[in-house]
Structure formats: C-alpha cells, structure tokens
Amino acid sequence: MFNNAIPNKNNTLNVLITRPTQKAQALAKSLANINIACVNQPLFDYQPLADHQTSKRLLTNNNIIIFVSVSAVEFATKMISVNQWKYKKIIAVGRATKEALQQLGINNILCPEQENSEGLLTLPVLSKKFHHEPITIVRGASGREHLAEQLTKQGAIVTYLESYQCVWRTFTEDISKQWFKQQINCIVVTSNAILEKLIQLTIVQQEHLEAQQLAAYWRSQCVWVVASQRIANTARQFGLTHVIISNGANKDAIINTLKQVENAK
The missing domain is CATH 3.40.50.10090 (Rossmann fold)
Incomplete structure (x- = not known):
C-alpha cells in the first residue's frame, strides 16, 4: 500500500x-x-480575537467550560486570570489541551479518551439532560458546530468564546x-x-x-x-x-x- x-x-x-x-x-x-x-x-497563523470583557463574563459566570484546543487555552489565558477557572468544571477535548491547562495549575480536568466532539459527548457531565444550564465552549473563530448543537438539544444554553482566529497564509x-x-x-x-x-x-x-x-x-x-x-x-x-x-x-x-x-x- x-x-x-x-x-x-x-x-x-x-x-x-x-x-x-x-x-x-x-x-x-x-x-x-x-x-x-x-x-x-x-x-496559517493565530491572532487573538475576543475582547476582554466578553471573555471575563463568559468564563466567570458559566460553571462548565469546554476547551477544544491548546490554542483556545493559550489565548483565553491572555484575557482572564486562570484563578477564576479553578472552581469550574473544566473539560478538555484531548490530552494536549488537558496538559496545557495543567501547566496553568488547573488539575481537576475532564478529558475523553476519544479526542473529538463525539468523545466529549460521552462524558457523563455532558451526556445528560440539562435544564437551561449555561456552558461556554472556548474555541477559534468558525469552529465546528456539532458539539454545541448536540448540547443545545440536551437543554443546555451554549455560548462560544472565540479567543483566536486563523489567518491563512x-x-x-x-x-x-x-x-x-x-x-x-x-x-x-x-x-x-x-x-x-x-x-x-x-x-x-x-x-x-x-x-x-x-x-x-x-x-x-x-x-x-x-x-x-x-x-x-x-x-x-x-x-x-x-x-x-x-x-x-x-x-x-x-x-x-x-x-x-x-x-x-
């Protein structure tokens, strides 16, 4: 082959x-x-995107925060103190994203074995029915929609924090x-x-x-x-x-x- x-x-x-x-x-x-x-x-190259006030509001008020990439973590940390994340339910899409969060001193992180949206949706905290609980997904601009669509069907109120964008060369x-x-x-x-x-x-x-x-x-x-x-x-x-x-x-x-x-x- x-x-x-x-x-x-x-x-x-x-x-x-x-x-x-x-x-x-x-x-x-x-x-x-x-x-x-x-x-x-x-x-492509990365550029920061979200404004600090939006970041602070979304990352402070919502109890469940999902990071879908290492870059999402890196750019979000430039906008708000990680100390405000330590008492949240923090979820990482994969091992590299989890390690990026751990390097910031955040240790209680949920991470699926299958490193994608489908894997995230198998986690007990995300596979249940929600009653209008707010969830923030931290991602780049124009990321995939499948995760948010499924969580919305389960009753969650999903908001995006788009912390960066990709600028194509x-x-x-x-x-x-x-x-x-x-x-x-x-x-x-x-x-x-x-x-x-x-x-x-x-x-x-x-x-x-x-x-x-x-x-x-x-x-x-x-x-x-x-x-x-x-x-x-x-x-x-x-x-x-x-x-x-x-x-x-x-x-x-x-x-x-x-x-x-x-x-x-």
Missing part, C-alpha cells in the same frame, strides 16, 4: 507538517530524533510543485480546515497538464495522516486514496502513526 506512495529513490518517508509554527517545530524535533525527515510549512501557484520537488510523500492533517486548504493547493486549482499530473500524485500516491475519522471521511470524499487515521492530534499519536507508515513502506 505504501510503496507506491513513496516518490524518492531511497523509498523513505518525507513528511509535510502544516501545523502552526510552534507545534510544527515541536513535531519536527521529535521526528528528527527517530530519523523521519520532514518539511515544516504552516498554512498566501502561497504561490507552484507550491504543489515545490512540495513534490522536496520529495514530500506524506502529509499530516489535524483539522478539516487544513485538509480543505491543502486540497485547494494541491488538487483543485491545478489546470495545466503538469499540474493535473501532480494533482493525481497527491490524490492517489501520497499518504495522508489525519487526526480523526471525521477528517478521514472528508479526505475520502475528495478522492484521496491513502488515508491513515492517527486517532488524535497530539504529538505522540501522530508520531506513532508515522512510525507505522515508515515501517510499512
């Missing part, structure tokens, strides 16, 4: 990391320690060709938004014959390591052939999956 996806002569894995700079550098360092080559190319039309020349044969994708941007850059915008041939390579030969079943479903809808699920966006989950891909080549 993987042999056809390796374009370089040595048949070795060469991974494109598209996470924001800090996360990309941490992952790249860990991959270097296990001799897996990679190229860092963040697709601009790329030249030949970025796909550049990645191919760098012998990229595996791409790590940790969100649907990143996947859709990559599809736009590697497949959708390709009009000339050479570009179309490159698009066929990305679609049918490159290995796409994705962080969840939801992203995998979207990837297959775009016609991607080699889609591997890492079962989480945390660094360890990604590294373990890349090891498996490397060993299977």
